[in-house]
Amino acid sequence: MRRAVNLSKVGIKMMKTFLICALAALAVLSNGCDRDNVKVYHVAKEDSAAPPPDQIAAPEQMPTTQMQPSQQPQLQFTLPDGWQEIAPSQMRVASFTVTNANGQTADVGVIPLPATGREIQLVNMWREQMKLPALTNETAVETVSAGNDPAKLFDIASEQPLIDGKFRARILVAELTRGATSWFFKMTGEDSFVTAQKENFLQFLKSVLFVENIPAQISGTGLGSQNFLVPKTNTLVIGGAHSNSSANSIWTIPSGWQQLPPPEFLVAKFSIAGADGASAQVNVSSLAGDGGGFLANVNRWRGQLGLPPFAEADLLPYENGIDVIGSPYGIVDFVGTDSKTGKPSRLVGAIVPQNGHTWFYKLMGDGQIVAQQKDAFIKFIQSANYANARNAP
Amino acid sequence: MLATLLKRLIKIFTSLRLTVILLAFAILLVFIGTLAQVDEGLYNAQARYFRQWIIFGLDLFGRKIPLVLPGGYLIGTMLLLNLLAAHICRFQLSKKKIGIQITHLGVILLLVGQLVTDMMAHETQMRFVEGETKSYSESPRNYELIFTSEENSNEEQVVAIPDKLLSRGGEIQNENLPFTIRVKSFWKNSEPSFRAPMMQNGPPLTTNGVAANFDFRPVAEEKTMERKNVPTALVEIIGANGSLGDWMVSDWTADGAMIRGLEESYAQQQLGAAMVKGIVARLVAPQSVFAGGKKFTFALRPERIYHPFSLTLLQTTHTIYPGTDIPKDFRSRVRLQNPQTGENREVEIYMNAPLRYAGLTFYQYQMDASDVAQQAGLAPLSALQVVRNPAWLTPYLGCALVAIGLVTQFMFHLVGFISKRKTK
Numbered sequence: 001m002r003r004a005v006n007l008s009k010v011g012i013k014m015m016k017t018f019l020i021c022a023l024a025a026l027a028v029l030s031n032g033c034d035r036d037n038v039k040v041y042h043v044a045k046e047d048s049a050a051p052p053p054d055q056i057a058a059p060e061q062m063p064t065t066q067m068q069p070s071q072q073p074q075l076q077f078t079l080p081d082g083w084q085e086i087a088p089s090q091m092r093v094a095s096f097t098v099t100n101a102n103g104q105t106a107d108v109g110v111i112p113l114p115a116t117g118r119e120i121q122l123v124n125m126w127r128e129q130m131k132l133p134a135l136t137n138e139t140a141v142e143t144v145s146a147g148n149d150p151a152k153l154f155d156i157a158s159e160q161p162l163i164d165g166k167f168r169a170r171i172l173v174a175e176l177t178r179g180a181t182s183w184f185f186k187m188t189g190e191d192s193f194v195t196a197q198k199e200n201f202l203q204f205l206k207s208v209l210f211v212e213n214i215p216a217q218i219s220g221t222g223l224g225s226q227n228f229l230v231p232k233t234n235t236l237v238i239g240g241a242h243s244n245s246s247a248n249s250i251w252t253i254p255s256g257w258q259q260l261p262p263p264e265f266l267v268a269k270f271s272i273a274g275a276d277g278a279s280a281q282v283n284v285s286s287l288a289g290d291g292g293g294f295l296a297n298v299n300r301w302r303g304q305l306g307l308p309p310f311a312e313a314d315l316l317p318y319e320n321g322i323d324v325i326g327s328p329y330g331i332v333d334f335v336g337t338d339s340k341t342g343k344p345s346r347l348v349g350a351i352v353p354q355n356g357h358t359w360f361y362k363l364m365g366d367g368q369i370v371a372q373q374k375d376a377f378i379k380f381i382q383s384a385n386y387a388n389a390r391n392a393p
Numbered sequence: 394m395l396a397t398l399l400k401r402l403i404k405i406f407t408s409l410r411l412t413v414i415l416l417a418f419a420i421l422l423v424f425i426g427t428l429a430q431v432d433e434g435l436y437n438a439q440a441r442y443f444r445q446w447i448i449f450g451l452d453l454f455g456r457k458i459p460l461v462l463p464g465g466y467l468i469g470t471m472l473l474l475n476l477l478a479a480h481i482c483r484f485q486l487s488k489k490k491i492g493i494q495i496t497h498l499g500v501i502l503l504l505v506g507q508l509v510t511d512m513m514a515h516e517t518q519m520r521f522v523e524g525e526t527k528s529y530s531e532s533p534r535n536y537e538l539i540f541t542s543e544e545n546s547n548e549e550q551v552v553a554i555p556d557k558l559l560s561r562g563g564e565i566q567n568e569n570l571p572f573t574i575r576v577k578s579f580w581k582n583s584e585p586s587f588r589a590p591m592m593q594n595g596p597p598l599t600t601n602g603v604a605a606n607f608d609f610r611p612v613a614e615e616k617t618m619e620r621k622n623v624p625t626a627l628v629e630i631i632g633a634n635g636s637l638g639d640w641m642v643s644d645w646t647a648d649g650a651m652i653r654g655l656e657e658s659y660a661q662q663q664l665g666a667a668m669v670k671g672i673v674a675r676l677v678a679p680q681s682v683f684a685g686g687k688k689f690t691f692a693l694r695p696e697r698i699y700h701p702f703s704l705t706l707l708q709t710t711h712t713i714y715p716g717t718d719i720p721k722d723f724r725s726r727v728r729l730q731n732p733q734t735g736e737n738r739e740v741e742i743y744m745n746a747p748l749r750y751a752g753l754t755f756y757q758y759q760m761d762a763s764d765v766a767q768q769a770g771l772a773p774l775s776a777l778q779v780v781r782n783p784a785w786l787t788p789y790l791g792c793a794l795v796a797i798g799l800v801t802q803f804m805f806h807l808v809g810f811i812s813k814r815k816t817k
Contacts, residue, residue, distance in 0.1 A: 038567050039537075039553040042544055043699060124716030134716050 075110065078207040080200035083108070085387050086355075098189070098197055106189030106197055108204075112181050123154055126171050126186075130158040144174060146185065147208040151176035155198075157191055170194040174205050252383035254376035257282065267359075272369055280365025280373060282380070291358040294318075294329050294351055301349050301362065305336025327352040331378065335367065346370040348377055354386045406478035415472050418463055425462075428453055434616030436534070444511065466508075473504045492802025499794030506787025514782040517698050518758060520649055521706045522772040526730075528703040530779040531695035536624050536644055540570055540689045555696065559626050571685030572637065575629040580611035583625035585645045585655070587672050598627060599639035602680035603646050623651055626693060632684045640691070646676050647694035653761070653771060698779075702731035702751065707739065709773040711762045723760045725775040742777060754780045 075094065079085065083096045096108040124134040144153045151174040162169040168191040175184050185208075187194055187201050194201075250268075253259065257270040262284075270282040291297065298318075299309040318330035331350050338345035346367040352359040363370055363377045405411060426442040432452065433441065442448060445464030450457060463471070480497055517530035536556040544550045552569050559565075560581065565574040586608045588597065597604045609625040625643035629636055645651050652673060659669040681690040705728040712721045724743035729736060729750065740748050748755040755777045762773035 036555060036557050038555070038558070038565075039551075040567075040569050041551050041553075041699070042548045043551055045543075045547060045549055120715065128716045 076207075076209040077204060080204055083200070083204070098187075098193075098200070100193065100196075104190055104193040106187055106194050108185070108187045108201070111184045111186065113184065123156075123173070126154070126156055126173060130156050130169060130171060131160050131162065132156065132158065144202055144205055146174055146176045146183070146205045147210060149176045149178065149210075151185075151205065163190055167191060172198060172201055174201075178210060250384055250386070251380055254373070254380055256373075257376075257380075272365070272373055274366055274369040274372075278366035278369055280363060280369040282377065283360075283362045283364075285360045286357050287360075290353065291351075291360065297351060297360065298332055298349070301332065301347055302334060302336070304339055304364070305334050305345060305347055306339050307334055307336045333374075338364075348374050350378075350381055352381065352384070359384070359386075403478065403482060406475055407482045408475075409479075411475050412472070412479075415468055415475065419468050419472075422462065422465060422468065425451060425453065432616075437616055469504055469508060473501065473508075476501055476504070489805065492798045492800075492805055494798070495801060496795050496798030499791045499796075499798055502787050502794060503791035506784045506791055509784040509787070510782055513784065514780065515698065517696075517779045517781075518776050519704065519755070519779050520759075520774060520776040521704070522774045523706050523709060524772070526703050526705040528701075529697045529699045530777075531648075531697055533621060533695070535696040536693055537696045538574070538626070538628070538642055538691065538693050540691045542687045542689050553696070556624055556693075559624075559628075559693075570689070571633065571687070572682070572689075573631045575631060576626060577629055577639065578627040580609070580625050582612050582614050582622040583609045583643060583645070584612045584623075585609050585625075585643065585676070587675075599641060601638045601640050603643070603676060603678065604639075604641040606675040607641075607643075607645075609641055609643055609645070623648065624693060630682050630684075632682075637682045637684065640680055640682075642680070642691060642693035644693050644695065646680075647692040650776075652677060653774065656771060698781075700751065700753070701733055702729060702736070704729055704755075704777075706775055709760055709762055709775045711760050711773070720760075723757050723775075725757060725760075725777065752781060752783070754782075754785070756780065 079096065082100065083098050086095045086097050093112060094110040098106040098108060120135065127134060142153050143150050145151065154173040154175070155170070156173070157170040158168045161167055170189065170191040172187040172194060173184055174186075175182055177183075185201075185205060187197065189197075253270070257272055260269045260271055262269045266283055266285045268282075268284040272280045272282070274280070292300075295310065295312060295315060298315065302309055318332060327350060329351050331348060333346070333348050335344070335346045337343065344367060345364060347362065347364040348370055349363070350361040352361070361377070361381050363373060422442060426438050429438040429442060429452065432455070443465030446467045448460075448462045448464050451460050451462075452458075476497060480494075480501075484494075486494075515532075517532050519527050519530040521527050537553040538556070538559055539554075540552045541549045550569065552567055554565055554567070554574070556579075559576050559579045562576045562579065565576065588606050588608055597608065611625075615622050623644045625641060625645065627639060627641055629639050631637065645655070655676070656669055656673055659672060679690050680692070681688050683689075706725055707728055708726040710722060710724045710726075713719055714721050722743065724741055726739060726741050727748070728739050729748070731737075731751075742748050742755055742757050744757055747757070757775070758778035759776035760774065761771075761776075
C-alpha cells in the first residue's frame, strides 16, 4: 500500500516535470515556426529594397589605390622579328609567341595588376615555378628601360630540367609601376632560347609607350606600322574611317556604308541607303564562347524574317564556309518578311568563331540593296583583323 | 489498474536498458548521418536524420533502404526524459551521491542546451565592401519575397513573405498588400542567362521587368555547403481591378553575393567593364507595381535580420603566405555605432577574435579582394558570420558541471578510501 502511494507521488512529480518540459518545448517550437509567417516591419529608406549598394556603388567607392580599368593607359610597341601576336589569355592585355627554326618557343605576356608594394610575392611565385627558394628581399638583376620609364628586370632560371624533364626553364620579368598599376612584361621558355631572345625582349621593352586618354572611338590613321593595344577591360576601339584600312582597324569598310554609333551589345553598326528611302543595315556583334551556337542563331535570324526554324539536318549545306570567310560555317541567305516592319526583307548572315569569341555579321534590309551589297559584305568580313579587336566584348 | 500502468511506465522510463538502447540508436544515427553526408551534403543530412523525430527510409550508397528509425529529436528527448525520470525516482540528497547529481545535471544541461540551440540559434551573414555601413545581416539559406512601399519621407514599410510560403504555391494575401500574389512556379535553385542579342532563342517567360533581359531556368538543387541554392519564382500580381502582370523574382537580382559572383564571371569572360556594368544594371533594376494608390517595389532576396546598431567596414586586411595563394590572415576593422546607447567605437575582427555584441557573435567568415574582383571594378569585400545563440553558454556550463561532478565523486571515494586505510 505504502509502495503504491509512493509511486503515485512519484508519478505526479514526473507528470509535472513532463508538463514543464512540454511547455518549454512548445515555447521553443513556436519560436521556430515564426519563420513561416509573413513579417511586416518598417525600415529607414536607405535600407529598403534598392539594389545592393555593395554592387552598384562599388566602382564609385573603389579606393584610389585600386586599378581602375577605364583609366588604364593604352600601349604602343614595336614587335621584334619572329614575334607573333596571339589572343591574350585571362589577366593579360597582350600575348605573343616567339618561335625559332628549331621549334623552340617562348611565351610573352603583358599583365597589369594593382600596385600593392608586395611585388616580391609575385617574384617568389615565379621562383617557386622554377623550383627555386623564395627571396626575402627584392633583388632585381638590372634596371632596364620600358619606353620612357625605368623597369626592374628579374632573370629567373631553373637549376633543374623542368621542360619535358629535359630542358631548364627561364623567366624574364620586367616590372614597372605607373601610378596605381604595376605592369609586368614576362617571357617564359626554354633557358637557352629565352637567353637568346633576351636582347629582343629588351628592345621590345624599349619600344613600349603608354598613351594616356585615348578617346574610345579613334580613326585608323597616324599610327604608322606600330601596333596599338587597349587593355581588354577598356572601351572598344573600332578602327577605320570610310574605305580605309590601317594597322589598328578591324575591317575595311566598303564605300557607301555609313557607320553609326553601335547600340549597346553591338560592336559596330552600319547603314546602307538605297533609292526611295529603302535601306539595309549591317550589325556586328561578338560574344565569348559559341554565343549560343550556329543552329540557334540561324533560327533566331529566320525568326526575324518570319521563317520556320531549321532542324540540324537543314544546316548541312552551310557546313563548309572556311574558304570564304574564315569560318567553319557558310554564309546564310534568307528572304522573308521583317517581323518588325512587316516589309519584305532579305538577310545575309555569317558566324565566325575567333580565339574563343564568336563574331556575328548580319546584313538585313531591302532585298535589292542586300543583293547589291552581298559581295561587299563578304569582303568586309574577309577584311577583319581580329588581333585589333581583342578588347571587343 | 492506473497504478499498474503508471508503475510500468515509470519502470520503462527509469530503466537503464532504455538508456542503452537509446545510446545504441544514437551511435547508429551518427554513423548513418555521417555516411549520408557524402551524397546529401551536411545541411541536408542534418535536416533529414538529426533534426527529425522519425526517419522513414534511408538513402545510402545510392540505394533506398526501407527502414524506420528514431530521429535525432526523438532520441534526444527520450534520453532527457529517461535521465529526468531516473533522477526524480532515485534522487537522494546525500553527500555520497552529490557528484553523480552534479554530473547528471551537467548532462541534462547539455541535452536541453542542444535542443534550444537547434530551435533558436540563428546564423546569418553580414557582407559589405570597404566604406559601407550595414545594420542588417542576411540568412545564407532562407529567402523572402519583399514588397516595400513608402510609409513617410524617412521610412518604408516592408512586407516579407518567406520562401517556404512561396514553395507551397497557390495564392498569398496579406492585409498590408492591396493585391494577391499567385505563385505560378518556384524553383529552389536556378540559373540566369542574359538575353543578349545573339542569345535570344525563344520568347521570354514574361516581358515584365528583369525577364525582358534575362532568362532563368531551374537547375538541380545544390547539396554541398560550399554552394548555395539561388531561388527564382514566377508570380502573378493580381490587383483589385485585375492582373498586374507576371513577374520573375529571383535571388540573382537582389543578392549582393550572387551579383558580385556574376560580375566576376562576366569579367573573366573578357567582357568590357562598361558592358558588365550595363548587363548588371539590367539585372538589378528594381521591379514595381502600382496598387491601392501606392508604389510597391518587390524583390526576392536573402532573409534579413535587422539590428538596432550598425557596422561600417573601415578596412580589410588580406595577407597570404609569400609566393602562394594560401591565406595567412583575414581581418576586418569595423566601426560599431549604436544610436540607442551612444556607442561609437572601432573593433578588429579576425580569426579566433570575434566581436560579441548584443547577444550576437560576429566571426570573420569570408573575404574577396581578389585580382579578378578588382579587375571587374569591385571594392574589397568582407563577410562576417553573425551568430545568435541564446544557449551558447550551455555546452561550457554543462561540460564544467560534468567535470566538477566526476571530480567530486572521485575525490569523495578517494578521501573515503584513504581514511579507511588510515583507520586500519
